[in-house]
Amino acid sequence: MEPAADMILSLVSSCVYSLRVELTFAAVLGALWAVGRKTGLAGAKTQLASTRKRPPSSGAPAGRAKPGDRSGRASDAAAATLPGGVGGVDPKLLRDPRWLVPQVTRLCRAEARTALELYRAAHRAGVDLASAERDECEYMFLSMVTATIRTGQLDEAMVLLQELRRHGPGISSALLGSTTKLCTSKQLYAECLAIFDFAAEDKELKIADRSVWSCLLFCAIETKELERCKLFWRRLESCGAPSCKDYGNMIRYASAAGDWKLSLELVQQMRQSDTEIDSVSYNTCVATCVAADRVDEARTLLDEMAECGGVSDAITYNTLSKGYAKAGRLEQCFELFELMTQRRVEPTQVTYGILLDCCINENQVARAAEVFEQMKANGCVMNTVLYTTLIKGFARDGHVDKAMEVYELMRSERTIPPDLITFSILIKANCDSGRLGAALRLKEAMLGLGLKADEVIFNNILGGCAKEADAYLAKCTYKEMVDSGVRPSNATFSILIRLYAQCKLLDEAVDMLRTEPAAQRVAPEPRLYSQLAHCCLRERRGKQATEVYLMMLEHGPLTASAHGGMLGMCVKLNMLDTAAEILSMAAEAGGRVDQADADQVLKAARKKRKGQCEETIASAMRALGLRPSPA
């Protein structure tokens, strides 16, 4: 192991050296750019950029609300002004829909606020819209609603829709179409869904416009209202063939829902309907399979992509490689690397990152060194992730000093800064090797770089405290964590239980588990109670173990395996009275206990000739619907 570690370290140093040239180059370029900007060369560029600047609705379906081009914009603006303001309008005019409706409609284009004011004034004056031309009236509402959405007054828009339903002609599918598209293009996704929900209360409303369903699907994905996607998709399909973008959005849904089968079906459907499949959709599908541990399906997909030609890219290979890495299939990671090289797909930093990490996770340090060398030979430059992966490799191998050397290298270079994950690994490595002081200094250095400690950083330090049985430092750290607004998790509580057990402060562990999850608004996982109960039993604190068992019951009945674990531990430690008590409580609470686990307890009690205990166990078993085996 030692030579491999040295080799990697020397490789890193030389890599940094070769990087210097690139960095100098980058710095020169940057300076040139800055000069160019000053001399006005960038002026043209800025202009170019601003023309390109559009609402970022890349995945959003096309289509926008049409303003209804009835007359020129300039003449509208001229006609739109009211000489005496809204207050100066003759109430008789206000009550006349033939005057009011065109006025409001026109005002909407240039002076939305005045339009709304005028409409409200007419409303107060008692205008009766029922006598207005239906189309004109509908169009007025459309103009007002879209104007309020455009100016970000969504509450006003909702009020208008309510009035439209109550006093006007009702919400038409055309109006819904315009608002849906407008909201989507303005990235008002939740609002879009809310308006749809309001409109859909009218069961007569028919929506045949496919792009409405496209927008709704997109909004549901963006707002993570995943349960709505399938319905929108069905409606979309019923309005005709979904577009490439629609499929892309549905594939995003399948990914978010972890539905790899659906993801594959969608790709299949796209092929059958001759819909173009872009690489992002393909890659998302590959990633969905990988996330669901269906690596072989992902591989099939890559092969199909390679056959079509042009769609597979480095991301496809990297995603699949990650899948192999996750499954511990290192050889296939390397095969895939070979394959992409053969197919002239250029490996990226991510490619090497995945390969390196997989070697490290499979404890193949020498192999990692080879990858590193190849990476350098191919001119791949280091970045924070690659450095961090190396640090992880050294830390994993027990070479904390070497990990720290890489860190010092990063610090002295100043161009590739360590981040939260780098520090997290370093802090844990130091904690694990009993260097709590060094870990705390790293945390200070981290804060000095402007990074804010997150949950994992705090958990790692708490883990260090547990190892050193330093309850005082742990309490300070936990307080700092909560005070700085970092919410603890089940992992945190689990570490705290370990800490208190290590310090033989079980009472404090019980107290902590009783109060902290609720205080921090975290739902405690059942296994926290199991963990603590086990700690109590290990210390032969039967009374306390049953107390924890009762706390556990407050959160619902226990699984048979949770019971099995506790009962097994009792038998192992010869705490049969505690086992009997747990069985009785389980019977009372109507929990599940396996026959074998209960039998084991009964047998142990007989062996020890504990008559009273035996009886308690047997009757608890009968209450649990189990058969005590004959003596």
Place this chain on the structure above:
DNA sequence: GTAGGGTTAG
């Protein structure tokens, strides 16, 4: 809109 590195658990 898609890809890599971090914490718990007997």
